[in-house]
Amino acid sequence: MPILNINGRDLSVDAPGDMPLLWALRDHLGLTGTKFGCGIAFCGACTVHVDGKPVRSCSFPLSGAVGHAITTIEGVGATPIGAKLQAAWVSVQVPQCGYCQSGMIMAAAGLLNALPSPSDEDISRGITNICRCGTYTRVRTAIHEAAKA
Numbered sequence: 001m002p003i004l005n006i007n008g009r010d011l012s013v014d015a016p017g018d019m020p021l022l023w024a025l026r027d028h029l030g031l032t033g034t035k036f037g038c039g040i041a042f043c044g045a046c047t048v049h050v051d052g053k054p055v056r057s058c059s060f061p062l063s064g065a066v067g068h069a070i071t072t073i074e075g076v077g078a079t080p081i082g083a084k085l086q087a088a089w090v091s092v093q094v095p096q097c098g099y100c101q102s103g104m105i106m107a108a109a110g111l112l113n114a115l116p117s118p119s120d121e122d123i124s125r126g127i128t129n130i131c132r133c134g135t136y137t138r139v140r141t142a143i144h145e146a147a148k149a
Helices: 021-028 080-092 101-114 120-126 136-148
Strands: 003-006 009-012 047-050 053-056 069-071
Touching: 047 101, 053 101, 080 101, 080 136, 101 120, 101 136, 120 136
Parallel strands: 003 069
Antiparallel strands: 003 009, 047 053, 047 069
8 A cells, every 4th residue: 555645644545556646635535625627737726746846636646646745735734835825815815716726825835935936927937727717816916925924
């Protein structure tokens, strides 16, 4: 059984290695904050961090996660950047339907880890997640707010 380090805890997963990480998280570990959107790594709803870098978990095999630190939306708030982003998301009132927001926050945390003070252009280039409600302006504002916090 593969052992995964998820949100700082080692957890065993009784699942095949070729299963997408998304389904191991949701169906086997009950971490349902990471959402299924498109299944082809396009929309970003399934974004998690592997060793601090954003990945689309719907196309990332479980076997690729073994031996790496995985952070999900359930754990990102324990990081300084994640806590700032979550506070900014509330302050700016980013979500409408909220479905894409866990992936958006994970992508934004990855961006701020790489670029602590991103420009608007950096945000446009770095946040490729899709929001059906069109909250992109508020996402940008929240990222800038978190970067200044």
